[in-house]
Every structure is written in C-alpha cells, then in structure tokens.
Amino acid sequence: MKLSNLILYITVLLSSSLIASDADVRYNYFGNLTGSVLNEKGYEVNSLTNSNIDNTINFSTYSKIGAQVSVFKDDFSFMAQGLAYQSKGENKFDITWLNGKYQLNDNFSIRAGRMQFAFFLNSDTLDVDYVHLWAKAPIEIYSIMPLRSFDGLELTYEKIINDYYIYLKLTPTGTATREVNVQTNTVDVDFKKMKAISLSIQKDNFTFNSSYTVGNYTMPDDSITGLIAIRGALGALGNDVSSYSYDNKKVELLSLGVDYNYENYSFSSEFTHTDSHSLAPNLIAYYLMMSYRYDKFTPFIMYSENKNDKDFYNVDNINIPTNLSAEDYANAMYAKAGLESIIYSMNSSQQTNSIGFRYDYKVGIAFKVQFDRITFSDYGVNPAAGLTKYQRYGFLSQETKVENKPVYQFTVGLSFAY
Amino acid sequence: MKINFLLILTITLLNANMDVLVSKKSSINNLTKNELSNIYLKKTDEVKGKKVIVINNKDDYNEFNKKVLNKNSSQIHAYWMKQIFLGRKVPPKSIDKSEVDSVIKKDPNSVTYTSDKLNEKVIYEVK
Numbered sequence: 001m002k003l004s005n006l007i008l009y010i011t012v013l014l015s016s017s018l019i020a021s022d023a024d025v026r027y028n029y030f031g032n033l034t035g036s037v038l039n040e041k042g043y044e045v046n047s048l049t050n051s052n053i054d055n056t057i058n059f060s061t062y063s064k065i066g067a068q069v070s071v072f073k074d075d076f077s078f079m080a081q082g083l084a085y086q087s088k089g090e091n092k093f094d095i096t097w098l099n100g101k102y103q104l105n106d107n108f109s110i111r112a113g114r115m116q117f118a119f120f121l122n123s124d125t126l127d128v129d130y131v132h133l134w135a136k137a138p139i140e141i142y143s144i145m146p147l148r149s150f151d152g153l154e155l156t157y158e159k160i161i162n163d164y165y166i167y168l169k170l171t172p173t174g175t176a177t178r179e180v181n182v183q184t185n186t187v188d189v190d191f192k193k194m195k196a197i198s199l200s201i202q203k204d205n206f207t208f209n210s211s212y213t214v215g216n217y218t219m220p221d222d223s224i225t226g227l228i229a230i231r232g233a234l235g236a237l238g239n240d241v242s243s244y245s246y247d248n249k250k251v252e253l254l255s256l257g258v259d260y261n262y263e264n265y266s267f268s269s270e271f272t273h274t275d276s277h278s279l280a281p282n283l284i285a286y287y288l289m290m291s292y293r294y295d296k297f298t299p300f301i302m303y304s305e306n307k308n309d310k311d312f313y314n315v316d317n318i319n320i321p322t323n324l325s326a327e328d329y330a331n332a333m334y335a336k337a338g339l340e341s342i343i344y345s346m347n348s349s350q351q352t353n354s355i356g357f358r359y360d361y362k363v364g365i366a367f368k369v370q371f372d373r374i375t376f377s378d379y380g381v382n383p384a385a386g387l388t389k390y391q392r393y394g395f396l397s398q399e400t401k402v403e404n405k406p407v408y409q410f411t412v413g414l415s416f417a418y
Numbered sequence: 419m420k421i422n423f424l425l426i427l428t429i430t431l432l433n434a435n436m437d438v439l440v441s442k443k444s445s446i447n448n449l450t451k452n453e454l455s456n457i458y459l460k461k462t463d464e465v466k467g468k469k470v471i472v473i474n475n476k477d478d479y480n481e482f483n484k485k486v487l488n489k490n491s492s493q494i495h496a497y498w499m500k501q502i503f504l505g506r507k508v509p510p511k512s513i514d515k516s517e518v519d520s521v522i523k524k525d526p527n528s529v530t531y532t533s534d535k536l537n538e539k540v541i542y543e544v545k
Contacts, residue, residue, distance in 0.1 A: 024508075026502070026508065028499070028502050030499070068502070068503060070502065070505065070508070077505065079505040097503075097505060099505065101505065106463075106464065111505070115505075124504060125503060125504060128499065128500070128503045130496060130499060131496045131499050131500040131503075158461070159462075160456055160462050165456065165461045165462075202461075205488070293490075295490070360490075360492035363492055363495045364492075364495055366492070417495075417499040417503070418499075
C-alpha cells in the first residue's frame with residue numbers, strides 16, 4: 001500500500017471516531033463568481049487546470065464553490081474540504097483538504113493526510129478568493145506550479161519569542177497527482193518525494209514569509225507533440241538531450257514574501273526562484289502590491305513579472321555533424337528546429353500591470369474588479385509556420401502570425417466565505 | 419446649559435472606554451496591546467506564563483477589533499476564514515454583554531472585554 005493511501009485511511013478512520021464523539025463540529029463554505037475577458041483575439045490566458053480565457057467573456061475559469069467540515073476534540077482535529085469548479089465545460093470536484101491533526105504540546109503539532117501546497121505565500125488559500133485583495137492572483141507566480149494538494153505529513157512549530165510570532169512548517173514527505181491541460185491534451189502530472197520547509201515571522205503589522213520546496217516532477221513527454229521523436233533523433237547524433245524532458249525531474253522552488261500594513265496603507269510583495277532541471281526554463285518571478293483602504297473600499301495597484309533564464313532558449317550546444325548525408329543532415333536540422341519550437345513555446349516571460357479594487361459589501365461578501373495590462377518578452381526562435389498552433393504557450397498564449405502587442409484582461413467578481 | 423450637558427454626554431458616550439477584564443483571582447495584572455492582539459488572534463494561548471481563554475463580547479466586538487486588533491469587521495472575518503480554511507484555528511467563543519460578569523467569575527483564566535463598568539480586574543483600558 002502506498003504511504004499516501006495509508007495516511008489517508010488512518011485520517012478517515014480517526015475522523016470517523018471524532019465525528020461520532022461529542023466533538024465541536026463546524027461547517028464553512030466559500031465561493032467565487034467571477035468573469036474575465038481579454039481585449040484581443042489570438043491570445044489566451046492559459047489555465048492548466050481550468051478553461052483558458054480569450055476574448056469572449058468567461059465565467060468558468062475563476063468561479064468555484066467549496067465547503068469544509070472541521071471537527072475539534074481536545075488535542076485532535078480533523079478537516080475535509082471539497083471544491084467544485086468547471087474545466088473545459090466539464091464539472092469537476094476535488095477533495096482539496098482531508099487530514100487529521102494532533103497537537104503534541106503548546107508549540108508542536110503533527111498533521112497527516114491531504115493538505116495544500118505552500119509553494120508560495122498564498123498557495124494554500126488560493127481557492128478561497130475572499131481572503132485575498134486581488135480579483136485574481138498574479139499568474140506570473142501562481143501559475144508556475146499547477147498542483148494544488150498533496151498527501152503527506154506536516155510538522156508545525158509555533159511560538160512567540162520576544163514579541164516575534166514564529167510559525168515553522170516542515171513537510172518531510174508528500175506526493176501529489178493532478179490532471180492538467182497541456183496544449184490540446186489532458187494528462188496527469190506527478191510530484192513525488194516532496195519535501196518542504198516554510199517559515200513565517202510576524203511582529204506588529206509586519207510579516208515575513210519564506211518557503212523552500214523540492215520534489216520530483218513528472219509530466220508525460222508524449223503530451224508534447226513530437227518531443228520524443230525529436231529527442232531520439234538528436235540523441236542518436238551524440239547530443240545530451242536528457243534535460244529536454246519532464247520525466248521524474250527535480251524541481252526546486254524558493255519563495256520569499258513580505259507584508260506590511262501602516263494605518264490604512266498595505267504593501268505586499270513576493271519573490272520566487274524556480275529551478276526546474278527539465279524542459280521547463282529556470283525562472284524568477286515577483287510581484288509588488290500596494291493598497292489603501294477607505295472603509296469598505298480598497299483600491300490597489302500591482303506589478304508582477306516572470307523572467308525565464310534566457311540561456312534555456314539557446315540550443316547552440318546541440319551539435320549536427322556535417323559529415324551526414326544530405327538527407328540525414330536536413331532531417332537533423334529539422335529536428336533541431338523542432339526542439340527550438342518546443343522550448344520556445346515554454347516561454348512564460350511576461351509582465352502585468354494591474355489596477356483594481358475590492359469593495360466589502362458586507363462581512364463575508366466582497367465585490368472585486370481588476371484590470372490587467374499584460375506584455376511578454378520574446379525569447380527564442382519562432383517556430384516554422386504551421387508547426388504548432390501557438391507561437392508560445394507560456395501563461396499568455398499567442399497564436400501564430402498574431403502581432404506581439406500588449407493584451408488587456410478585465411476581471412470582475414464576487415467572493416464570499418462563511 | 420441643557421444643550422451643553424447633552425453635547426458633553428453624547429461626546430462622552432461616543433468615546434466610552436472599553437475595559438479588558440479578568441477575574442480578581444487572576445494573577446495577570448496588565449497586558450500590552452501586542453499581547454492582547456496575540457491572544458485574541460490565537461497566536462498563543464499563554465500570556466505572562468499563564469494559560470488564558472479569550473472570549474469575545476458580541477456587543478463590543480467591532481470596536482475591540484478596530485481599536486486593539488487594528489482590523490475592521492471584514493478584515494477580522496477574512497483573518498478567521500483563512501485560519502479555518504487552513505485547518506489551523508477557530509475564532510474565540512462569543513458571548514452577550516450581559517454574560518461577561520458571570521463568565522469572568524466562573525473561570526479565572528477567562529479574558530474578555532466590555533464597555534460596561536464591572537467590578538473585576540482591568541488589565542487593559544481600550545481608548
């Protein structure tokens with residue numbers, strides 16, 4: 001039996017006995033009804049797990065509804081959370097949290113079961129839109145990893161030391177699988193042998209967060225059209241093509257974040273460095289966000305950027321011997337161009353300027369508006385016309401032969417949580 | 419004269435202080451705003467080496483959150499929603515203002531607040 005399954009079984013067993021006892025049981029729910037649209041034809045904001053957003057108004061990508069049951073009994077607690085949403089016209093339901101927690105003493109606790117990743121500052125609450133100021137999270141950071149929940153263990157330590165609140169979280173083991181949309185395919189991606197550590201330090205109105213996550217990421221190479229054949233052809237010529245793969249590749253994510261509130265002003269920022277060791281480029285990404293609260297009305301501005309490692313797009317290391325026959329040489333050059341096309345399509349370098357507001361209609365209900373201007377950096381070599389549907393897949397897809405220009409995204413929605 | 423009196427009374431009522439209280443049996447004599455914030459946001463359940471149980475007073479809840487926790491009602495709701503959906507913590511128990519005195523008398527570890535004047539130990543004056 002897999003460790004993750006064993007942990008889930010134990011969790012369900014413990015939780016059943018908790019619910020049957022005279023425990024404190026709580027029910028909560030949250031949701032988001034949000035529409036979004038781009039101003040330009042020929043572009044799409046990619047969602048690996050929901051529908052893409054194009055120039056027709058779309059209410060399915062960001063809309064969702066979730067419910068949670070929490071049970072508390074002495075030092076034990078249990079939670080189960082489900083999320084319903086739509087993906088490419090299909091109704092989906094995920095169990096996003098399902099775990100049991102035991103408070104070992106005043107400072108230490110252990111949790112086992114299904115939990116959400118904390119790759120970045122807000123990853124583990126990304127579904128609960130109500131708790132965030134923005135109408136949609138900056139995709140430059142929050143689209144880097146398409147995974148949401150993992151099955152594993154978590155140890156936490158929390159203590160106040162000299163007025164500093166310390167929250168340390170260690171994940172010694174974890175594994176995750178999720179269905180994602182890649183180009184025109186739907187495939188399962190895995191994240192195994194996951195280990196993570198995160199630290200949060202708070203004092204007064206200042207919060208600092210950091211996290212480091214490492215694991216082995218797998219996405220079927222055959223989900224990328226032509227990749228296996230191209231890698232085979234170039235490998236047969238003596239080239240090291242092992243990095244042009246998503247098969248069991250080590251991925252490392254480092255994230256640093258700060259949050260500061262002064263009277264009605266608020267500032268938050270996050271930075272991440274990601275090493276993919278795979279077909280995906282290494283990258284850095286960050287955002288800066290400022291807001292000012294006028295009672296129920298909170299306008300904000302945000303800038304976010306994702307910068308890929310340019311060296312990733314350089315395939316000069318791929319050697320095509322000149323002593324091949326004319327036909328073999330032509331085929332080898334065609335394979336190299338194909339590789340350039342594939343890695344070009346991975347480009348997620350882009351910048352977004354955002355302006356928006358949140359209006360707290362009443363406690364538990366917020367109305368949000370966000371207007372984004374998205375531009376992208378054009379690394380790599382343009383693929384031959386007709387080789388792929390898009391010039392790039394990145395977070396903002398661009399169809400072939402579409403002029404490279406700024407794209408505007410308008411998002412409006414209603415979030416609630418009780 | 420009558421108008422002046424009413425005006426002063428109105429201003430006094432609008433600026434009515436709120437007291438954070440514990441039982442006279444409690445060994446806690448005073449708390450800082452930061453310590454109050456930590457226990458009311460449940461970052462700890464211990465203060466000055468003593469375990470405490472914090473309790474909200476529904477009638478003075480918004481004023482307390484604003485003046486002590488620096489959060490309006492939507493912000494404090496968002497804070498607790500985040501804690502709940504992360505499976506970490508749940509908000510403190512809430513009681514009516516009329517129950518404050520009996521709750522404090524019943525449990526010496528209880529900490530609560532009220533804008534009423536009660537004959538209990540004041541450990542923080544909310545202005």
